[in-house]
Amino acid sequence: MEAGGSLLLYTLPNEPLLAYEEGSRFGTFIEDRDRVAERRKNYDLLRAMALSPLDSEAMIRAVMKDWTSWEAPQI
Numbered sequence: 001m002e003a004g005g006s007l008l009l010y011t012l013p014n015e016p017l018l019a020y021e022e023g024s025r026f027g028t029f030i031e032d033r034d035r036v037a038e039r040r041k042n043y044d045l046l047r048a049m050a051l052s053p054l055d056s057e058a059m060i061r062a063v064m065k066d067w068t069s070w071e072a073p074q075i
Contacts, residue, residue, distance in 0.1 A: 007039060 005023035012018070019030040019039045030036055051059060 007043065009036075009040060009043060 005021055008020040008022075010018040010020065016031070016033060017036050017040060019036045021028055021030065021039075030039070050056075
């Protein structure tokens, strides 16, 4: 997958897991079990490292409090 792309994992009743990757120049379904399992593992790791919605909000508010606008220097 290219940087900045998206990943969808489809779970259907009585069907194997299916992945869909999409980037700025392509989109493709992945049916190979090993390749899908690798993407699922990566997704699970990212999700485990992510902040909770409340913690995300608190972090954003803290950054916004310290943020000051920046103006480009006049040339």
